Structure formats: structure tokens, C-alpha cells
Amino acid sequence: MMHHDRVHALNPLVSSLLVRDRLTPEEIEAVFALPFQVKTFTRDQTMVREMEQLHFSCVLLDGVAGRAIYADKGRQLTAIHVAGDWIDLHGFLLKKLDHNIVALSPCSIALISHRALIGISEEFPHLTRVLWLSTLVDAAIHRQQLTNIGRRNPIEAMVHLACEIYVRRKSVGLDAGPTFPLPLTQNDLADLFGLSLVHISRTLRELRALPFIQWGQGIVTLTSFDEAAAFAGFSPDYLNLFEQPR
Amino acid sequence: MMHHDRVHALNPLVSSLLVRDRLTPEEIEAVFALPFQVKTFTRDQTMVREMEQLHFSCVLLDGVAGRAIYADKGRQLTAIHVAGDWIDLHGFLLKKLDHNIVALSPCSIALISHRALIGISEEFPHLTRVLWLSTLVDAAIHRQQLTNIGRRNPIEAMVHLACEIYVRRKSVGLDAGPTFPLPLTQNDLADLFGLSLVHISRTLRELRALPFIQWGQGIVTLTSFDEAAAFAGFSPDYLNLFEQPR
């Protein structure tokens, strides 16, 4: 039985925690009791700027966000995030981010003060471990993206990404069927995979010839997730989507 | 004033924590009081295997270790680790790793039971946050490696790596001068940067023409760190090497 069955902005966040471990009613209450402030952004706005002293962390309530590092040769997107992701939990302890968080679609976020998070970490050691865990999964996602760029070819890498987003969205209950929105421009994809815009366009054309996936207009359909996963070498293990005492 | 000025195997670990925040004598004592068991490995041995249920985490006491993911096209090394790194702190909460940890040189590690870590996290919330922080820095290192592979050219990427290892080793007091060991084979470097062995060989030849860096026989000398950093676009910010309340 869940407390707060009512619609609450932080519901997807709590779902994402419950996927990985049971929480006590008190712990769930503690999360829902976090005071927050909602802020919205339009596409391409920077939501959190690198090297800024931070006093708030943000949970993505709606939209798609990305982590961006700017190098000489252009922008590198190191990860993309969907609703429910506590995108900026890193900032709680890092105090200054090493990268920018940008809105890749219109976004709304909940800002939660670090002071409140200190409170959680002092009072709820187990809940703290589950939050910690969620940042460890972010690192695992980075490792898969490294493998995508370093050791998978572009078309496999893109299918791998689609599989990952599909599973991540499913795990927090965002979609029912095989179709989900992924409103990234080809420019975004180029920066995500370290390729040129032109090459992404050609790779997408190739990808559209595959029978088990449709990708266009910012919408992806995995007509056969299993075939897609086999094609891309995707295994959901790294997302750590199993309930276990932490 | 430090407790335990005597030589203790976990000294580099404690140094690496103290770089980022003050710890109370009780917190330091709690770390030094962790029971551990030392294990040694030869080059190329797998120290932690992916998907194995874990009950211990390991701190690297000596040697160089790497995180490896195996894909169709070969191995991807996502990070390399030096003495003092709590390489396997992830495993404490993930319970199963998504990758292998391999010895890239002869290594010795200290195994620390998850039970003991639970104890720390229940009793020492602030120390827990500092440990959490160290895993967040690992993620930041992954992001830089993504930028290396995706948006820097190979020679810049390799100089960036040299700068990073130089700063990381300095920060835990491993070296005095501009020279440090980096016993990676060209094969390891290829897997780290997602390139072929042959191309690494040629890139190293180019790199050896640079005046501010020497790299050969597994030994790197940064005759001018500043020039190297400027060349590679390296800034140590992401390593979060500043003392601050967490």
C-alpha cells in the first residue's frame, strides 16, 4: 500500500527509487515532504550552469534534459535524462557541477534545497543509500555510452540508446506500449555520439531500414524490443532495475 | 593533527577523502578501523567480475586497475584507477557490477565487507556523504573520458589523460616531481580510447614530438603541466579537489 496515491509531482521520482529497493512509509513520506519549487525552461536553455555554486538540486518533472561539456571541437552530451530522474543530485555533494545541464525539449524541474537533503542524509541512512545508488546508475549509464562511442558502430549505438530509454521510461511507468517520444534533433544526436550531423542523418536512414525499430519525428517505436536489444548488444543489467536490500 | 600517522595501508584512501572535506578524528578512526583483507593480482587478472553478487568492496592499494566492458568489437576501458582509489565502492550498493575490474599492472587491493560499510553509513552520515562524493567524481571522470573519445582528437585525449592521472596522483601524495608511472600497454590505450592498436602507436609517435610531455616505457613526464593542460583543454575542476563542507 502506498501513501500519497494522489497525484504528486515527485511521483515518478519515488517510483524510480522503489524499483531498486523497498522504502518504509516514513522514508516515502520524507521524500514527498521535501519542499520544492517548480521552474520551467524552453528548449536549449541551460538549466544548471557549470562551476556555479549550487544550493539546490533539481528533479526532472517533464521533458528531456542533457548533460553537456563544451570542448574545442563542439559540445559533448554525456547523458540524457527523462522525467523522474534526479538529474542534479550530483550537485548536492559536488557543490559545483563540471558540466552544464541543458533542456533538450521544454522542461519543468523541481528545485530541492541542499539543506533539506542534508536533513534526509542525517535522519534516513537507508534512504540515503538508495539515493546514492541512483547516482551510481548514472555512472553505469556513462559507461555504456563510452562503449557506444568507443566500441559500437553508430547504428548499434543508436539502437542501444533507444533500448535504454525504452527500459528507463518503462521502469518509472511513463509508457504503456512500444512507442515513446525521444525529441532529440539530429544535432543533439551528433553531440551525444561524437559524430557529425551529416553522418547522423545517414545513419538514421540506415536505421530506418531495420525491421524492429521505427525512429522519426522525435518518436521511437520498438516493434521488437528483443531483436533490437540483440542487435545492439543491449542488456538492462547496468540499469540495476531489481528490488534488493541496499 | 592526524591520528594514525603510522604507515597504514588505507592512508592513500584517507588522503583522498581529506582532499575534499575535513573529517573528524572519529570519522578518520572509523575508516582506519575498517577490517580488511589484502589480495594481490598479476597483470590482466580480473579482480571483480561483472554480474557477480558482491559482499566486499575493494580499495586499490598499489598498481593500476581498469574498468572493462566487453562488446562485439572488443573491450572498452571506461576508467583507470590508481592507488588510494576505492575502485569498487559502487559495488556496495549496486550489489552486482555492470563491468569487470581488471588489473592493468600487478595490483594489491584491500577487501572491505559491505556489512562494515553499512555500519559506517548508519553511524556517520557526514563520512557517508564524503564517500558518496568520491563515487560522484568517478562519474565526472567518465564524462571527461566521453569528451576525450567523442570530441577531442586522439593526441589531445591522451595528453588529457596524462594530465588527469598526474593531478590525481599528486592529490593523494603519490609523486613529488613531474614524472610518474603509467604502465599501460598500447593495447590498453587502444581499448581506453576506442581506437586501434596501430593508431595508438602512430599517435604516440606524434605525441613524442610535443615539447611539454614525454611518454614511453610506461613512464610519463610532464615537463610543463601548464602547456600540456592548455593543449588538451584540461581543467582539474571536475576532480573536485577542494576542501568544502559536504
Next chain:
DNA sequence: CGAGGTCTTGAAGACGATCAACAAACGTGG
């Protein structure tokens, strides 16, 4: 001394970048 691992070099070809032109989609204001 021989064997295996490591490194170097050359040559050929695949892959992806860049430049350039154009098409399609979208949003805005007239």
C-alpha cells in the same frame, strides 16, 4: 636461445568529416 608479447611501419581501403546546395518543417507576424 627460443617463444610470446609488445611495438613499429607500410599499404589499401572503409568510415566519417567537411563543404555545399537544397528540401522540408515550423513558427511568426502580416
Next chain:
DNA sequence: CCACGTTTGTTGATCGTCTTCAAGACCTCG
């Protein structure tokens, strides 16, 4: 509702980077 400009996506041609294959040098350790 259309006209227009801007953003996004497509295609072709050329060029540079990196891979692959192959051969040989070097090195270390039994």
C-alpha cells in the same frame, strides 16, 4: 491563411582519419 525566415533534415562530392592486414623488429623471460 499565406508569406517569410529560421531551424532542421537530406543528399552529393571530396578529403582526411582511422582500420585492417601483414610483415618485421624489439624485448623480456623462461
